[in-house]
Amino acid sequence: MGFLQRDRRIFFNNFFGNEEWSEKAFHYVQENDTLYTFCYIPAYCWIICTVLSMCFRAQPTITDQLMTSLPKTVTQLFVTFVSNILANHSQNKDGGHTARELLTSIGWMAEHGVMNHMIVFDERHLESFSVRNDKHLFSSFMMESGQPPDVDYTFLHLTLQEFFAALVHFINYNPDRLQETLDKAESYKDGRAEIFLRFLCGLSDSSTRSMLKSHVGELSTQAARHVITWIQKKIAEQKTAIYIRSKTNLNVFYYIL
Known part of the structure; x- marks a missing residue:
């Protein structure tokens, strides 16, 4: 039936396993109507959490500057998702096929x-x-x-x-x-x-x-x-x-x- 607000909060807590990260991530998404609405669908919720986790892991500390640079639209969310995968791929390049x-x-x-x-x-x-x-x-x-x-x-x-x-x-x-x-x-x-x-x-x-x-x-x-x-x-x-x-x-x- 999809995630209600309480379900979304539980998912974020379980996904991050880190109180600071889950709190900042949930608060950030909650303030963005588009992303928060997407969290109704569990698969979208996973994608959003995955992208935010990638962003958090790239920085030693979660600063205000980092929070303002997080994706704000669904397109930016998927661009960030794909960019992170391509960045990891570039460290172990497959020969020939770019x-x-x-x-x-x-x-x-x-x-x-x-x-x-x-x-x-x-x-x-x-x-x-x-x-x-x-x-x-x-x-x-x-x-x-x-x-x-x-x-x-x-x-x-x-x-x-x-x-x-x-x-x-x-x-x-x-x-x-x-x-x-x-x-x-x-x-x-x-x-x-x-x-x-x-x-x-x-x-x-x-x-x-x-x-x-x-x-x-x-x-x-x-x-x-x-x-x-x-x-x-x-x-x-x-x-x-x-x-x-x-x-x-x-x-x-x-x-x-």
């Missing part, structure tokens, strides 16, 4: 999954999108189940799949493909692309993208401009909307947060 190449291949596969309501992939999908599963970094983002030859692959969480589906457009920008994706995402009425679109908009912020630069290289500013132009068009459309409380309008507000 992080950028892997994120490109699994990104296109992730996007295919989001657009086709697919969360389970098999060897044919990996081969089709040139995804190599023989490297340590792959297992940091995806899980295997089953026995050969019937092995299935899923992302650690659907939201991580949606994040990679958005990120790939900044790694490998193609204006026609991005516009086609935006048009397709808007056409779905079942909500499958809502979080994906929020990630696209979140990654259009240069300061958010910059956290990944040292790990994957430059991310496309052209893609950011493309997405920002799309947002501006959506805002202009909403000015003529009759019902300001419509779901479409609310989504546009989410995009500009």
Whole structure:
């Protein structure tokens, strides 16, 4: 049924096992409506705690400066999560296959999954999108189940799949493909692309993208401009909307947060 407030507090205490860390982490999340709402879902609660733990462990003491630098949006949360994994990976590099190449291949596969309501992939999908599963970094983002030859692959969480589906457009920008994706995402009425679109908009912020630069290289500013132009068009459309409380309008507000 999800975590109520008391459940969230218990989870934080058990996760950190450190009274100072759990108190600061819970207070920080509680003051951020978006992150606190996400904690209703146990898997999100784990991701949020994992990211905050990574941030705390990187500093000898928890200072006010550290607290103000913590991720404030869901996009920043996932950027921090992926950045920390890539930072650990760089200490034990897999030869030949770079992080950028892997994120490109699994990104296109992730996007295919989001657009086709697919969360389970098999060897044919990996081969089709040139995804190599023989490297340590792959297992940091995806899980295997089953026995050969019937092995299935899923992302650690659907939201991580949606994040990679958005990120790939900044790694490998193609204006026609991005516009086609935006048009397709808007056409779905079942909500499958809502979080994906929020990630696209979140990654259009240069300061958010910059956290990944040292790990994957430059991310496309052209893609950011493309997405920002799309947002501006959506805002202009909403000015003529009759019902300001419509779901479409609310989504546009989410995009500009």
